[in-house]
Amino acid sequence: MGQVWRATDTTLDREVAVKLLKVEYADAPAFRARFESEARHAASLQHPGIAAVYDVGEARTADGTQRPYLVMELVExxxxxxxxxxxxxxxxxxxxxxxxxxxxxxxxxxxxxxxxxxxxxxxxxxxxxxxxxxxxxxxxxxxxxxxxxxxxxxxxxxxxxxxxxxxxxxxxxxxxxxxxxxxxxxxxxxxxxxxxxxxxxxxxxxxxxxxxxxxxxxxxxxxxxxxxxxxxxxxxxxxxxxxxxxxxxxxxxxxxxPVVGPVGGPVGGxxxxxxxxxxxxxxxxxxxxxxxxxxxxAAPAPLPLAEPSATGRSAGLLLLVVAALVAAAVVVIVLVVRGSGDEPISVTPSRTA
Missing domain, CATH: 1.10.510.10 (Transferase(Phosphotransferase) domain 1)
Known part of the structure:
Protein backbone atom coordinates (compact mmCIF):
# COMPACT_ATOMS: atom_id res chain seq x y z
CA MET A 1 0.00 0.00 0.00
CA GLY A 2 2.88 2.39 0.76
CA GLN A 3 6.44 3.14 -0.26
CA VAL A 4 8.93 3.91 2.53
CA TRP A 5 11.83 6.29 1.96
CA ARG A 6 14.76 7.27 4.16
CA ALA A 7 14.78 11.05 4.58
CA THR A 8 16.19 13.90 6.67
CA ASP A 9 14.10 16.22 8.81
CA THR A 10 15.93 19.49 8.09
CA THR A 11 14.13 21.35 10.87
CA LEU A 12 15.14 19.01 13.68
CA ASP A 13 18.19 17.60 11.88
CA ARG A 14 17.29 13.95 12.27
CA GLU A 15 16.84 11.00 9.96
CA VAL A 16 13.28 9.82 9.51
CA ALA A 17 11.24 7.40 7.42
CA VAL A 18 8.67 8.84 5.03
CA LYS A 19 5.84 6.56 3.98
CA LEU A 20 4.04 7.58 0.77
CA LEU A 21 0.77 6.07 -0.38
CA LYS A 22 1.46 4.43 -3.73
CA VAL A 23 0.33 6.48 -6.70
CA GLU A 24 -2.08 3.78 -7.90
CA TYR A 25 -3.94 4.03 -4.57
CA ALA A 26 -3.84 7.80 -4.17
CA ASP A 27 -7.38 8.31 -5.46
CA ALA A 28 -8.89 5.17 -3.89
CA PRO A 29 -11.06 6.15 -0.89
CA ALA A 30 -10.56 2.79 0.90
CA PHE A 31 -6.76 2.98 0.75
CA ARG A 32 -6.72 6.64 1.76
CA ALA A 33 -8.92 5.73 4.74
CA ARG A 34 -6.48 3.01 5.80
CA PHE A 35 -3.55 5.40 5.45
CA GLU A 36 -5.28 8.04 7.56
CA SER A 37 -6.19 5.37 10.11
CA GLU A 38 -2.54 4.40 10.45
CA ALA A 39 -1.51 8.02 11.01
CA ARG A 40 -4.21 8.66 13.60
CA HIS A 41 -3.65 5.50 15.62
CA ALA A 42 0.13 5.35 15.55
CA ALA A 43 0.44 9.06 16.40
CA SER A 44 -1.70 8.53 19.50
CA LEU A 45 0.64 5.85 20.90
CA GLN A 46 3.86 6.56 22.75
CA HIS A 47 5.80 3.39 23.56
CA PRO A 48 9.38 2.25 22.86
CA GLY A 49 7.97 -0.85 21.16
CA ILE A 50 5.82 1.09 18.67
CA ALA A 51 7.27 3.00 15.70
CA ALA A 52 6.37 6.65 16.32
CA VAL A 53 4.62 8.91 13.81
CA TYR A 54 5.88 12.51 13.78
CA ASP A 55 3.87 14.18 11.04
CA VAL A 56 1.27 13.63 8.33
CA GLY A 57 0.36 15.52 5.20
CA GLU A 58 -0.05 15.42 1.44
CA ALA A 59 2.55 15.99 -1.27
CA ARG A 60 1.86 17.00 -4.86
CA THR A 61 3.82 14.89 -7.35
CA ALA A 62 5.10 15.99 -10.75
CA ASP A 63 1.95 14.70 -12.46
CA GLY A 64 -0.28 16.69 -10.11
CA THR A 65 -1.41 13.74 -7.97
CA GLN A 66 -1.95 14.44 -4.26
CA ARG A 67 -0.26 11.63 -2.32
CA PRO A 68 -0.68 11.31 1.46
CA TYR A 69 2.49 10.75 3.47
CA LEU A 70 3.56 9.90 7.02
CA VAL A 71 6.79 11.05 8.64
CA MET A 72 7.81 8.25 11.00
CA GLU A 73 10.57 7.16 13.30
CA LEU A 74 13.37 5.58 11.30
CA VAL A 75 13.87 2.04 12.62
CA GLU A 76 17.28 0.67 11.70
CA PRO A 258 -8.30 -24.16 30.62
CA VAL A 259 -10.86 -26.79 29.68
CA VAL A 260 -11.94 -25.92 26.15
CA GLY A 261 -14.85 -27.09 24.07
CA PRO A 262 -14.76 -28.74 20.67
CA VAL A 263 -13.34 -26.93 17.70
CA GLY A 264 -15.97 -24.78 15.99
CA GLY A 265 -17.81 -25.91 12.89
CA PRO A 266 -18.00 -24.46 9.37
CA VAL A 267 -18.75 -20.76 8.93
CA GLY A 268 -21.29 -19.16 6.67
CA GLY A 269 -22.26 -22.40 4.96
CA ALA A 298 -25.76 -16.98 4.54
CA ALA A 299 -25.57 -20.66 3.77
CA PRO A 300 -27.02 -21.48 0.37
CA ALA A 301 -30.65 -22.56 0.58
CA PRO A 302 -31.33 -26.16 -0.42
CA LEU A 303 -32.88 -26.58 -3.82
CA PRO A 304 -36.56 -27.61 -3.67
CA LEU A 305 -37.41 -31.06 -4.94
CA ALA A 306 -39.18 -30.85 -8.26
CA GLU A 307 -42.80 -31.93 -8.32
CA PRO A 308 -43.34 -34.86 -10.69
CA SER A 309 -44.96 -33.73 -13.92
CA ALA A 310 -48.10 -35.26 -15.41
CA THR A 311 -45.97 -36.81 -18.15
CA GLY A 312 -43.68 -38.40 -15.55
CA ARG A 313 -46.61 -39.89 -13.61
CA SER A 314 -48.08 -41.37 -16.82
CA ALA A 315 -44.77 -42.94 -17.83
CA GLY A 316 -44.38 -44.53 -14.40
CA LEU A 317 -47.88 -46.03 -14.53
CA LEU A 318 -47.21 -47.46 -17.98
CA LEU A 319 -44.02 -49.19 -16.76
CA LEU A 320 -45.92 -50.83 -13.90
CA VAL A 321 -48.57 -52.16 -16.28
CA VAL A 322 -45.94 -53.59 -18.66
CA ALA A 323 -44.09 -55.27 -15.76
CA ALA A 324 -47.29 -56.89 -14.54
CA LEU A 325 -48.09 -58.25 -18.01
CA VAL A 326 -44.58 -59.71 -18.35
CA ALA A 327 -44.87 -61.44 -14.98
CA ALA A 328 -48.27 -62.89 -15.90
CA ALA A 329 -46.88 -64.21 -19.18
CA VAL A 330 -44.02 -65.97 -17.37
CA VAL A 331 -46.45 -67.73 -15.02
CA VAL A 332 -48.59 -68.93 -17.92
CA ILE A 333 -45.53 -70.36 -19.72
CA VAL A 334 -44.43 -72.26 -16.61
CA LEU A 335 -47.86 -73.78 -16.15
CA VAL A 336 -48.05 -74.87 -19.79
CA VAL A 337 -44.62 -76.51 -19.69
CA ARG A 338 -45.37 -78.37 -16.44
CA GLY A 339 -48.68 -79.62 -17.82
CA SER A 340 -47.04 -81.25 -20.86
CA GLY A 341 -45.17 -83.85 -18.74
CA ASP A 342 -41.70 -82.50 -19.53
CA GLU A 343 -39.15 -81.74 -16.86
CA PRO A 344 -40.13 -78.61 -15.05
CA ILE A 345 -38.21 -75.54 -16.12
CA SER A 346 -36.95 -73.19 -13.47
CA VAL A 347 -37.77 -69.67 -14.54
CA THR A 348 -36.13 -66.83 -12.63
CA PRO A 349 -37.60 -63.57 -13.84
CA SER A 350 -35.04 -60.80 -14.04
CA ARG A 351 -35.54 -57.59 -12.08
CA THR A 352 -36.73 -54.66 -14.13
CA ALA A 353 -35.00 -51.44 -13.20
Whole structure:
Protein backbone atom coordinates (compact mmCIF):
# COMPACT_ATOMS: atom_id res chain seq x y z
CA MET A 1 0.00 0.00 0.00
CA GLY A 2 2.88 2.39 0.76
CA GLN A 3 6.44 3.14 -0.26
CA VAL A 4 8.93 3.91 2.53
CA TRP A 5 11.83 6.29 1.96
CA ARG A 6 14.76 7.27 4.16
CA ALA A 7 14.78 11.05 4.58
CA THR A 8 16.19 13.90 6.67
CA ASP A 9 14.10 16.22 8.81
CA THR A 10 15.93 19.49 8.09
CA THR A 11 14.13 21.35 10.87
CA LEU A 12 15.14 19.01 13.68
CA ASP A 13 18.19 17.60 11.88
CA ARG A 14 17.29 13.95 12.27
CA GLU A 15 16.84 11.00 9.96
CA VAL A 16 13.28 9.82 9.51
CA ALA A 17 11.24 7.40 7.42
CA VAL A 18 8.67 8.84 5.03
CA LYS A 19 5.84 6.56 3.98
CA LEU A 20 4.04 7.58 0.77
CA LEU A 21 0.77 6.07 -0.38
CA LYS A 22 1.46 4.43 -3.73
CA VAL A 23 0.33 6.48 -6.70
CA GLU A 24 -2.08 3.78 -7.90
CA TYR A 25 -3.94 4.03 -4.57
CA ALA A 26 -3.84 7.80 -4.17
CA ASP A 27 -7.38 8.31 -5.46
CA ALA A 28 -8.89 5.17 -3.89
CA PRO A 29 -11.06 6.15 -0.89
CA ALA A 30 -10.56 2.79 0.90
CA PHE A 31 -6.76 2.98 0.75
CA ARG A 32 -6.72 6.64 1.76
CA ALA A 33 -8.92 5.73 4.74
CA ARG A 34 -6.48 3.01 5.80
CA PHE A 35 -3.55 5.40 5.45
CA GLU A 36 -5.28 8.04 7.56
CA SER A 37 -6.19 5.37 10.11
CA GLU A 38 -2.54 4.40 10.45
CA ALA A 39 -1.51 8.02 11.01
CA ARG A 40 -4.21 8.66 13.60
CA HIS A 41 -3.65 5.50 15.62
CA ALA A 42 0.13 5.35 15.55
CA ALA A 43 0.44 9.06 16.40
CA SER A 44 -1.70 8.53 19.50
CA LEU A 45 0.64 5.85 20.90
CA GLN A 46 3.86 6.56 22.75
CA HIS A 47 5.80 3.39 23.56
CA PRO A 48 9.38 2.25 22.86
CA GLY A 49 7.97 -0.85 21.16
CA ILE A 50 5.82 1.09 18.67
CA ALA A 51 7.27 3.00 15.70
CA ALA A 52 6.37 6.65 16.32
CA VAL A 53 4.62 8.91 13.81
CA TYR A 54 5.88 12.51 13.78
CA ASP A 55 3.87 14.18 11.04
CA VAL A 56 1.27 13.63 8.33
CA GLY A 57 0.36 15.52 5.20
CA GLU A 58 -0.05 15.42 1.44
CA ALA A 59 2.55 15.99 -1.27
CA ARG A 60 1.86 17.00 -4.86
CA THR A 61 3.82 14.89 -7.35
CA ALA A 62 5.10 15.99 -10.75
CA ASP A 63 1.95 14.70 -12.46
CA GLY A 64 -0.28 16.69 -10.11
CA THR A 65 -1.41 13.74 -7.97
CA GLN A 66 -1.95 14.44 -4.26
CA ARG A 67 -0.26 11.63 -2.32
CA PRO A 68 -0.68 11.31 1.46
CA TYR A 69 2.49 10.75 3.47
CA LEU A 70 3.56 9.90 7.02
CA VAL A 71 6.79 11.05 8.64
CA MET A 72 7.81 8.25 11.00
CA GLU A 73 10.57 7.16 13.30
CA LEU A 74 13.37 5.58 11.30
CA VAL A 75 13.87 2.04 12.62
CA GLU A 76 17.28 0.67 11.70
CA UNK A 77 16.32 -2.94 11.33
CA UNK A 78 14.47 -5.54 9.33
CA UNK A 79 10.97 -7.03 9.43
CA UNK A 80 10.78 -10.29 11.37
CA UNK A 81 9.43 -11.86 8.17
CA UNK A 82 12.85 -11.35 6.57
CA UNK A 83 14.68 -12.88 9.53
CA UNK A 84 12.53 -16.03 9.65
CA UNK A 85 13.65 -18.99 7.56
CA UNK A 86 11.31 -21.74 6.42
CA UNK A 87 12.04 -24.96 8.27
CA UNK A 88 14.56 -23.28 10.60
CA UNK A 89 13.22 -22.56 14.09
CA UNK A 90 14.52 -19.46 15.82
CA UNK A 91 16.59 -19.75 18.98
CA UNK A 92 14.09 -20.31 21.79
CA UNK A 93 15.42 -17.58 24.09
CA UNK A 94 15.50 -15.02 21.26
CA UNK A 95 11.96 -15.90 20.21
CA UNK A 96 10.71 -15.58 23.80
CA UNK A 97 12.31 -12.14 24.19
CA UNK A 98 11.05 -10.77 20.87
CA UNK A 99 7.51 -12.02 21.42
CA UNK A 100 7.47 -10.63 24.96
CA UNK A 101 8.53 -7.22 23.60
CA UNK A 102 5.73 -7.37 21.03
CA UNK A 103 3.20 -8.30 23.71
CA UNK A 104 4.35 -5.34 25.83
CA UNK A 105 3.81 -2.98 22.90
CA UNK A 106 0.38 -4.44 22.15
CA UNK A 107 -0.53 -4.01 25.78
CA UNK A 108 0.18 -0.28 25.48
CA UNK A 109 -1.98 -0.03 22.35
CA UNK A 110 -4.80 -1.94 24.03
CA UNK A 111 -4.59 0.34 27.08
CA UNK A 112 -5.21 3.25 24.67
CA UNK A 113 -8.24 1.43 23.27
CA UNK A 114 -6.62 0.44 19.97
CA UNK A 115 -6.60 -3.08 18.49
CA UNK A 116 -3.97 -3.62 15.79
CA UNK A 117 -5.90 -6.39 13.92
CA UNK A 118 -2.96 -7.29 11.65
CA UNK A 119 -0.16 -8.58 13.87
CA UNK A 120 2.27 -10.57 11.71
CA UNK A 121 6.04 -10.87 11.15
CA UNK A 122 6.06 -8.26 8.37
CA UNK A 123 4.73 -5.67 10.83
CA UNK A 124 7.32 -6.39 13.52
CA UNK A 125 10.63 -4.58 12.96
CA UNK A 126 13.74 -5.93 14.68
CA UNK A 127 16.91 -3.87 15.17
CA UNK A 128 20.48 -5.20 15.33
CA UNK A 129 20.22 -4.86 19.13
CA UNK A 130 17.15 -7.16 19.05
CA UNK A 131 14.77 -4.37 19.96
CA UNK A 132 11.34 -4.96 18.44
CA UNK A 133 8.96 -2.27 17.23
CA UNK A 134 5.42 -2.75 15.94
CA UNK A 135 4.46 -0.83 12.84
CA UNK A 136 1.64 -0.54 10.27
CA UNK A 137 -1.54 0.34 12.14
CA UNK A 138 -3.30 0.67 8.77
CA UNK A 139 -6.28 -1.52 9.69
CA UNK A 140 -6.15 -0.88 13.44
CA UNK A 141 -9.44 0.00 15.03
CA UNK A 142 -10.39 2.00 18.09
CA UNK A 143 -13.30 0.82 20.22
CA UNK A 144 -15.43 3.78 19.09
CA UNK A 145 -14.81 3.45 15.35
CA UNK A 146 -16.73 1.73 12.57
CA UNK A 147 -14.98 -0.86 10.42
CA UNK A 148 -13.44 -0.29 7.00
CA UNK A 149 -14.97 -3.36 5.36
CA UNK A 150 -18.43 -4.30 4.14
CA UNK A 151 -20.69 -7.02 5.50
CA UNK A 152 -19.40 -10.45 4.48
CA UNK A 153 -15.80 -9.19 4.17
CA UNK A 154 -12.90 -9.73 6.55
CA UNK A 155 -9.70 -7.69 6.45
CA UNK A 156 -6.45 -9.16 7.68
CA UNK A 157 -3.71 -11.62 6.85
CA UNK A 158 -5.17 -15.17 6.66
CA UNK A 159 -2.15 -16.95 8.16
CA UNK A 160 -2.46 -14.91 11.40
CA UNK A 161 -6.19 -14.23 11.57
CA UNK A 162 -7.97 -14.99 14.84
CA UNK A 163 -11.02 -17.30 14.74
CA UNK A 164 -13.37 -14.47 15.70
CA UNK A 165 -12.00 -12.27 12.91
CA UNK A 166 -12.46 -15.13 10.46
CA UNK A 167 -16.07 -15.39 11.67
CA UNK A 168 -16.54 -11.70 10.90
CA UNK A 169 -17.10 -10.62 14.50
CA UNK A 170 -15.44 -7.63 16.15
CA UNK A 171 -11.73 -7.95 16.84
CA UNK A 172 -10.65 -7.32 20.43
CA UNK A 173 -7.36 -7.24 22.33
CA UNK A 174 -7.66 -11.04 22.58
CA UNK A 175 -7.56 -11.18 18.77
CA UNK A 176 -4.13 -9.53 18.77
CA UNK A 177 -2.99 -12.03 21.42
CA UNK A 178 -4.05 -14.89 19.12
CA UNK A 179 -2.25 -13.40 16.11
CA UNK A 180 0.92 -12.89 18.13
CA UNK A 181 0.57 -16.50 19.30
CA UNK A 182 0.64 -17.55 15.63
CA UNK A 183 3.83 -15.52 15.14
CA UNK A 184 5.36 -17.15 18.23
CA UNK A 185 4.46 -20.58 16.82
CA UNK A 186 6.17 -19.71 13.53
CA UNK A 187 9.31 -18.51 15.33
CA UNK A 188 9.57 -21.69 17.39
CA UNK A 189 8.54 -24.18 14.69
CA UNK A 190 9.99 -22.63 11.53
CA UNK A 191 6.57 -22.88 9.89
CA UNK A 192 3.15 -21.30 10.14
CA UNK A 193 0.50 -23.13 12.15
CA UNK A 194 -2.16 -23.04 9.42
CA UNK A 195 -1.71 -22.93 5.66
CA UNK A 196 -4.29 -24.13 3.16
CA UNK A 197 -4.84 -23.89 -0.59
CA UNK A 198 -6.53 -20.46 -0.57
CA UNK A 199 -6.83 -17.40 1.70
CA UNK A 200 -10.41 -18.29 2.67
CA UNK A 201 -9.66 -21.93 3.55
CA UNK A 202 -6.61 -20.77 5.51
CA UNK A 203 -8.82 -18.38 7.48
CA UNK A 204 -11.32 -21.18 8.11
CA UNK A 205 -8.54 -23.42 9.42
CA UNK A 206 -8.12 -21.09 12.39
CA UNK A 207 -11.73 -21.96 13.30
CA UNK A 208 -11.95 -25.61 12.34
CA UNK A 209 -8.50 -27.10 12.93
CA UNK A 210 -6.77 -27.79 16.26
CA UNK A 211 -3.49 -26.04 17.00
CA UNK A 212 -0.65 -28.22 15.66
CA UNK A 213 1.99 -29.56 18.02
CA UNK A 214 5.21 -27.60 18.33
CA UNK A 215 8.51 -29.46 17.76
CA UNK A 216 9.74 -31.65 20.61
CA UNK A 217 12.73 -29.37 21.23
CA UNK A 218 10.42 -26.55 22.37
CA UNK A 219 10.14 -26.70 26.17
CA UNK A 220 6.77 -28.07 27.27
CA UNK A 221 5.88 -25.08 29.44
CA UNK A 222 6.66 -22.65 26.60
CA UNK A 223 4.55 -24.76 24.22
CA UNK A 224 1.66 -24.46 26.68
CA UNK A 225 2.05 -20.66 26.68
CA UNK A 226 1.77 -20.54 22.89
CA UNK A 227 -1.13 -22.99 22.89
CA UNK A 228 -3.07 -20.86 25.36
CA UNK A 229 -2.47 -17.72 23.31
CA UNK A 230 -3.93 -19.60 20.32
CA UNK A 231 -7.03 -20.92 22.09
CA UNK A 232 -10.08 -20.84 19.80
CA UNK A 233 -12.26 -18.96 22.30
CA UNK A 234 -11.01 -15.50 23.33
CA UNK A 235 -11.99 -16.20 26.96
CA UNK A 236 -9.58 -19.18 27.03
CA UNK A 237 -6.56 -17.05 26.08
CA UNK A 238 -4.50 -14.82 28.35
CA UNK A 239 -6.45 -12.10 30.11
CA UNK A 240 -4.48 -9.47 28.17
CA UNK A 241 -1.27 -8.93 26.23
CA UNK A 242 0.59 -8.03 29.44
CA UNK A 243 -0.25 -11.46 30.88
CA UNK A 244 0.98 -13.07 27.65
CA UNK A 245 4.27 -11.12 27.94
CA UNK A 246 4.72 -12.26 31.54
CA UNK A 247 4.07 -15.90 30.60
CA UNK A 248 6.58 -15.72 27.74
CA UNK A 249 9.24 -14.45 30.13
CA UNK A 250 8.48 -17.07 32.76
CA UNK A 251 6.57 -20.00 31.21
CA UNK A 252 6.95 -22.18 34.30
CA UNK A 253 4.55 -19.94 36.24
CA UNK A 254 1.66 -20.57 33.84
CA UNK A 255 -1.30 -22.32 35.45
CA UNK A 256 -3.05 -25.38 33.97
CA UNK A 257 -4.61 -25.12 30.53
CA PRO A 258 -8.30 -24.16 30.62
CA VAL A 259 -10.86 -26.79 29.68
CA VAL A 260 -11.94 -25.92 26.15
CA GLY A 261 -14.85 -27.09 24.07
CA PRO A 262 -14.76 -28.74 20.67
CA VAL A 263 -13.34 -26.93 17.70
CA GLY A 264 -15.97 -24.78 15.99
CA GLY A 265 -17.81 -25.91 12.89
CA PRO A 266 -18.00 -24.46 9.37
CA VAL A 267 -18.75 -20.76 8.93
CA GLY A 268 -21.29 -19.16 6.67
CA GLY A 269 -22.26 -22.40 4.96
CA UNK A 270 -18.72 -22.95 3.70
CA UNK A 271 -17.31 -26.48 3.97
CA UNK A 272 -14.49 -27.38 6.30
CA UNK A 273 -11.21 -27.74 4.42
CA UNK A 274 -8.50 -30.18 5.41
CA UNK A 275 -5.42 -28.21 6.39
CA UNK A 276 -1.79 -29.21 6.53
CA UNK A 277 1.20 -27.52 8.08
CA UNK A 278 3.29 -26.10 5.26
CA UNK A 279 6.60 -24.19 5.01
CA UNK A 280 6.38 -20.49 5.76
CA UNK A 281 7.61 -19.22 2.41
CA UNK A 282 5.00 -20.66 0.06
CA UNK A 283 2.02 -18.37 0.57
CA UNK A 284 1.05 -14.75 0.15
CA UNK A 285 1.13 -13.03 3.55
CA UNK A 286 -0.13 -9.62 2.47
CA UNK A 287 -3.03 -7.99 4.27
CA UNK A 288 -6.15 -8.91 2.29
CA UNK A 289 -9.87 -8.30 2.17
CA UNK A 290 -11.48 -11.74 2.20
CA UNK A 291 -14.97 -12.07 0.78
CA UNK A 292 -17.24 -14.98 1.66
CA UNK A 293 -16.53 -14.97 5.39
CA UNK A 294 -18.42 -13.57 8.34
CA UNK A 295 -22.00 -13.51 9.59
CA UNK A 296 -23.26 -11.59 6.58
CA UNK A 297 -22.82 -14.61 4.35
CA ALA A 298 -25.76 -16.98 4.54
CA ALA A 299 -25.57 -20.66 3.77
CA PRO A 300 -27.02 -21.48 0.37
CA ALA A 301 -30.65 -22.56 0.58
CA PRO A 302 -31.33 -26.16 -0.42
CA LEU A 303 -32.88 -26.58 -3.82
CA PRO A 304 -36.56 -27.61 -3.67
CA LEU A 305 -37.41 -31.06 -4.94
CA ALA A 306 -39.18 -30.85 -8.26
CA GLU A 307 -42.80 -31.93 -8.32
CA PRO A 308 -43.34 -34.86 -10.69
CA SER A 309 -44.96 -33.73 -13.92
CA ALA A 310 -48.10 -35.26 -15.41
CA THR A 311 -45.97 -36.81 -18.15
CA GLY A 312 -43.68 -38.40 -15.55
CA ARG A 313 -46.61 -39.89 -13.61
CA SER A 314 -48.08 -41.37 -16.82
CA ALA A 315 -44.77 -42.94 -17.83
CA GLY A 316 -44.38 -44.53 -14.40
CA LEU A 317 -47.88 -46.03 -14.53
CA LEU A 318 -47.21 -47.46 -17.98
CA LEU A 319 -44.02 -49.19 -16.76
CA LEU A 320 -45.92 -50.83 -13.90
CA VAL A 321 -48.57 -52.16 -16.28
CA VAL A 322 -45.94 -53.59 -18.66
CA ALA A 323 -44.09 -55.27 -15.76
CA ALA A 324 -47.29 -56.89 -14.54
CA LEU A 325 -48.09 -58.25 -18.01
CA VAL A 326 -44.58 -59.71 -18.35
CA ALA A 327 -44.87 -61.44 -14.98
CA ALA A 328 -48.27 -62.89 -15.90
CA ALA A 329 -46.88 -64.21 -19.18
CA VAL A 330 -44.02 -65.97 -17.37
CA VAL A 331 -46.45 -67.73 -15.02
CA VAL A 332 -48.59 -68.93 -17.92
CA ILE A 333 -45.53 -70.36 -19.72
CA VAL A 334 -44.43 -72.26 -16.61
CA LEU A 335 -47.86 -73.78 -16.15
CA VAL A 336 -48.05 -74.87 -19.79
CA VAL A 337 -44.62 -76.51 -19.69
CA ARG A 338 -45.37 -78.37 -16.44
CA GLY A 339 -48.68 -79.62 -17.82
CA SER A 340 -47.04 -81.25 -20.86
CA GLY A 341 -45.17 -83.85 -18.74
CA ASP A 342 -41.70 -82.50 -19.53
CA GLU A 343 -39.15 -81.74 -16.86
CA PRO A 344 -40.13 -78.61 -15.05
CA ILE A 345 -38.21 -75.54 -16.12
CA SER A 346 -36.95 -73.19 -13.47
CA VAL A 347 -37.77 -69.67 -14.54
CA THR A 348 -36.13 -66.83 -12.63
CA PRO A 349 -37.60 -63.57 -13.84
CA SER A 350 -35.04 -60.80 -14.04
CA ARG A 351 -35.54 -57.59 -12.08
CA THR A 352 -36.73 -54.66 -14.13
CA ALA A 353 -35.00 -51.44 -13.20
Missing amino acids: GQPLSVLLRAGEPMDTAVAQDLMAQAADALSAAHAAGIVHRDVKPANLLVTAQRQLKITDFGIARAATEAGLTQTGQVMGTPQYLSPEQARGTTATAASDVYSLGCVAFECLAGRRPFVADSPVTTALAHINQPVPELPAQVPADLARVVRRAMAKAPADRFADAAAFAAALRDPARLGPD LPTSATVVAPAAVVDDRTQVLSGLGPGV
